[in-house]
Amino acid sequence: MALLQIAEPGMSAAPHQHRLAVGIDLGTTNSLVATVRSGMSTVLHDEKGHALLPSVVRYLTDGAIDVGYAAQAQQSRDPQNTIVSVKRFMGRGLNDLADQAHIPYRFIDAPGMVQIETRAGIKSPVEVSAEILKALRLRAEKALGGELTGAVITVPAYFDDAQRQATKDAARLAGLTVLRLLNEPTAAAVAYGLDNGSEGVYIIYDLGGGTFDVSILRLSKGVFEVLSTNGDSALGGDDFDRRIFCWILEQAKLPPLNAEDTRLLLTKAREVKEWLTEHHEVQITSVLSNGDVINLHLTAEEFVDLTSHLVAKTLNPTRKAMRDAGLTVEDIKGVVMVGGATRMPHIRQAVAEYFGQEPLTNLDPDKVVALGAAIQANVLAGNRSDDDLLLLDVIPLSLGLETMGGLVEKVIPRNSTLPVARAQDFTTFKDGQTAMSIHVVQGERELVSDCRSLARFELRGIPPMAAGAARIRVTFQVDADGLLSVNAREQTSGVESHIVVKPSYGLSEDTITTMLQSSFASAESDKQARALREAQVDAQRLLEAINAALQQDGDALLSPAERAAIEQEMQALQTLIAQDDSHAITRAVDALNHATETFAARRMDASVKQAFAGQNLNSLEI
Amino acid sequence: MQDSSTNHFSLFGLPATFAIDTALLDQRYRQLQSEVHPDKFAAASSTEKLRSMQWATSANEAYRTLKNPAARARYLLELQGVHTDEESNTAMPADFLMQQMEWREAIEEARDAKDLPALDKLLNEIQSTAKELQQALERQLGGTSPELSAAAGSVRKLSFIDKLREDILQSMEKLEA
Numbered sequence: 023m024a025l026l027q028i029a030e031p032g033m034s035a036a037p038h039q040h041r042l043a044v045g046i047d048l049g050t051t052n053s054l055v056a057t058v059r060s061g062m063s064t065v066l067h068d069e070k071g072h073a074l075l076p077s078v079v080r081y082l083t084d085g086a087i088d089v090g091y092a093a094q095a096q097q098s099r100d101p102q103n104t105i106v107s108v109k110r111f112m113g114r115g116l117n118d119l120a121d122q123a124h125i126p127y128r129f130i131d132a133p134g135m136v137q138i139e140t141r142a143g144i145k146s147p148v149e150v151s152a153e154i155l156k157a158l159r160l161r162a163e164k165a166l167g168g169e170l171t172g173a174v175i176t177v178p179a180y181f182d183d184a185q186r187q188a189t190k191d192a193a194r195l196a197g198l199t200v201l202r203l204l205n206e207p208t209a210a211a212v213a214y215g216l217d218n219g220s221e222g223v224y225i226i227y228d229l230g231g232g233t234f235d236v237s238i239l240r241l242s243k244g245v246f247e248v249l250s251t252n253g254d255s256a257l258g259g260d261d262f263d264r265r266i267f268c269w270i271l272e273q274a275k276l277p278p279l280n281a282e283d284t285r286l287l288l289t290k291a292r293e294v295k296e297w298l299t300e301h302h303e304v305q306i307t308s309v310l311s312n313g314d315v316i317n318l319h320l321t322a323e324e325f326v327d328l329t330s331h332l333v334a335k336t337l338n339p340t341r342k343a344m345r346d347a348g349l350t351v352e353d354i355k356g357v358v359m360v361g362g363a364t365r366m367p368h369i370r371q372a373v374a375e376y377f378g379q380e381p382l383t384n385l386d387p388d389k390v391v392a393l394g395a396a397i398q399a400n401v402l403a404g405n406r407s408d409d410d411l412l413l414l415d416v417i418p419l420s421l422g423l424e425t426m427g428g429l430v431e432k433v434i435p436r437n438s439t440l441p442v443a444r445a446q447d448f449t450t451f452k453d454g455q456t457a458m459s460i461h462v463v464q465g466e467r468e469l470v471s472d473c474r475s476l477a478r479f480e481l482r483g484i485p486p487m488a489a490g491a492a493r494i495r496v497t498f499q500v501d502a503d504g505l506l507s508v509n510a511r512e513q514t515s516g517v518e519s520h521i522v523v524k525p526s527y528g529l530s531e532d533t534i535t536t537m538l539q540s541s542f543a544s545a546e547s548d549k550q551a552r553a554l555r556e557a558q559v560d561a562q563r564l565l566e567a568i569n570a571a572l573q574q575d576g577d578a579l580l581s582p583a584e585r586a587a588i589e590q591e592m593q594a595l596q597t598l599i600a601q602d603d604s605h606a607i608t609r610a611v612d613a614l615n616h617a618t619e620t621f622a623a624r625r626m627d628a629s630v631k632q633a634f635a636g637q638n639l640n641s642l643e644i
Numbered sequence: 645m646q647d648s649s650t651n652h653f654s655l656f657g658l659p660a661t662f663a664i665d666t667a668l669l670d671q672r673y674r675q676l677q678s679e680v681h682p683d684k685f686a687a688a689s690s691t692e693k694l695r696s697m698q699w700a701t702s703a704n705e706a707y708r709t710l711k712n713p714a715a716r717a718r719y720l721l722e723l724q725g726v727h728t729d730e731e732s733n734t735a736m737p738a739d740f741l742m743q744q745m746e747w748r749e750a751i752e753e754a755r756d757a758k759d760l761p762a763l764d765k766l767l768n769e770i771q772s773t774a775k776e777l778q779q780a781l782e783r784q785l786g787g788t789s790p791e792l793s794a795a796a797g798s799v800r801k802l803s804f805i806d807k808l809r810e811d812i813l814q815s816m817e818k819l820e821a
Contacts, residue, residue, distance in 0.1 A: 201686055245674045338820045345813060402686035412678050439704045441682065441697050501697060502682040567688050615691045622692040626680065626699055633679040 041171040043403035044162045045395025048175055050109040050258055051231030053077050055158040056396035063393040066165045079153045080104040081142035089157040101126040101285040103140045107260055110232045111136050111147040113184035126281035148192045155196035172199035174399040176391050178233040179205035180253030180418045182464050183476050183506050201402040203503040207237035208415055209394030210360040214385055215241045222355035227373055230361040232258035236340045238347045244410035250346035250437045251418050252339035259363030265328045266291035274316045283310050298325045299365050326368045333372045346437050357381040362388050415440050417500055424461035424470045433498050445497040454486040458494055460510055481510040483517045557604040561595055561611050579624045591617045652706035662717055662785035673707045713778045714802040726792045728799045747808055755815045767812050774805045
């Protein structure tokens with residue numbers, strides 16, 4: 023009989039305690055937070071009853087920061103210190119931003135990611151996004167009455183490694199534990215599929231404020247398998263606003279505008295777009311800062327003409343995704359529309375025409391992503407014991423290495439199911455060559471210069487050999503978040519080099535630590551208190567996890583001596599938790615992790631055997 | 645990544661044959677991932693998390709290999725010590741090479757003429773050739789006396805076809821862009 027021998031009263035693993043976990047849709051235009059309460063996924067509202075939080079951050083003169091509606095209300099008056107659509111800049115360099123002329127910010131071309139100069143200093147898009155996430159975290163903690171165990175944050179499926187890494191950094195900066203980065207269309211599919219008990223192949227057409235994704239999923243008994251994904255991480259509802267904005271400039275024959283007027287007319291353009299979604303025509307009136315009055319008339323038909331090329335632009339990725347999945351429109355059971363921009367009738371019509379069926383719009387396109395993320399967060403936090411939800415997602419863009427002549431050698435092709443690892447062998451091209459530089463890129467094009475550069479690193483200490491004699495194996499591992507780590511190893515000598523890609527387009531670990539520290543702006547003792555608290559929480563989680571594992575499988579899989587060895591380490595850690603040395607706790611956590619390696623391996627083997635009860639399977643040597 | 649006592653087929657409890665029950669493969673793959681996927685270990689120790697990622701990675705690799713007929717045949721041949729050597733062995737029957745050249749010319753012509761329907765038609769044509777080769781593999785790798793070297797030849801042909809398919813798809817993408 024397995025008994026809890028270790029945990030003290032009050033410290034025991036409480037397996038049925040509900041852990042507070044949320045799903046966050048960090049959108050270009052609006053963000054949301056949702057959670058599962060009493061088995062139902064629900065969006066959490068602010069105290070005024072708003073579900074949406076406009077993704078707008080304003081840095082005020084007194085050092086305060088407004089996020090959401092308050093910031094949005096001031097955007098035309100204080101455009102340079104009010105950051106909207108910051109998601110477009112995540113993991114992007116200045117030269118990636120095609121339309122900077124129409125963005126009223128003071129950009130700074132920083133190595134890696136573009137930065138924005140505000141009155142509160144130079145801000146990275148990661149910091150701006152962290153403000154939005156912080157506001158959502160506070161909203162959730164207030165509504166749920168406690169600290170969050172963790173969050174699932176959604177990202178566009180077509181986000182590359184740099185954009186994903188930036189999002190994860192922002193979450194850390196906001197004080198969130200990221201349970202998983204989840205692709206937005208997959209999140210939508212979860213909310214949709216579970217609600218409707220659907221089976222079969224579905225298209226998720228997700229046109230958000232600044233990004234377009236299309237994913238094809240096979241839904242079968244709680245398994246959501248992404249077959250392919252495609253998209254455009256710089257195409258969204260914003261572009262429809264910008265078309266109207268440019269049309270206004272042309273029609274009113276306006277000279278280049280100042281930042282205030284640019285923001286004013288961009289806001290006006292968005293209102294026009296939203297109005298024309300339900301009406302046939304609109305009268306546009308605006309007074310510019312110099313007193314000039316704009317008075318224009320736009321019909322829905324004209325709007326459709328102005329933006330038809332944008333609608334067409336979404337169909338190319340759709341066709342590619344269909345081809346990659348090896349499917350034709352006859353195979354598609356349903357098309358789910360996600361993202362506020364899919365409210366536009368001409369988009370619905372174009373999608374209906376392409377697929378030969380009316381798209382499904384019975385879920386609120388603004389909320390469905392957050393609702394799905396909350397369901398996944400609930401599962402990952404361990405609140406659901408009926409293990410009937412599994413998401414199998416893919417990598418959206420191929421990963422490769424630079425080879426001679428600036429060409430890309432693909433190592434992991436797009437649409438590979440995650441997690442995935444792939445190795446490729448390379449050799450030296452000069453006699454006695456002792457180092458090799460490795461350049462990791464992401465994208466579909468043949469030339470390195472047309473792909474995104476993720477990281478460069480060097481494998482040094484290769485023993486001198488004749489050209490072509492060394493065998494350098496480069497292994498790419500992409501985890502379930504879609505994040506890459508790269509390992510290079512010279513096979514004959516065993517010289518090794520490993521990096522987690524924290525790339526040309528990301529923040530270094532040091533920068534994040536500095537930002538975290540300055541954002542807490544606290545005394546040294548507070549920092550230590552925080553580090554201790556974090557170490558204690560981590561240690562407690564580990565003890566709970568191992569306790570649960572021991573209860574389940576300890577008797578069956580461990581000899582009394584093996585079990586005693588693990589329990590000894592647990593006891594040691596338990597004692598340290600009550601004390602105040604965070605380094606000692608971390609060391610004990612490492613020791614305990616190490617002590618459970620064999621147990622972990624046996625448990626995994628056992629659950630695999632259970633999956634195919636009656637099959638004789640050999641254990642896997644990895 | 646695996647030792648000799650286990651292989652992609654046994655991972656899913658399937659017999660090591662070319663003709664497999666793909667519905668059963670799909671089902672077993674999902675069953676296995678339901679047990680080992682990192683999402684099932686979000687609250688586990690870091691040791692278990694790492695183990696889970698390795699298992700899920702192996703399951704994906706095995707599934708990908710068995711799902712694709714050319715990869716499956718190549719893998720099956722390797723298990724029997726026959727290497728298909730697609731990189732080095734490019735000797736092909738003359739009629740197959742002729743057909744290849746014709747297809748390549750047709751692709752180029754269609755691309756230059758920006759003729760999407762023509763590319764689509766070519767895609768269908770080579771896909772039916774791929775299907776014939778798969779049927780040949782089923783014969784060559786099945787039965788009591790499998791013809792391994794003939795099968796290796798079919799795998800090499802399938803690789804050619806796969807490359808053509810890629811070319812056509814890329815041309816289509818460029819035309820649509």
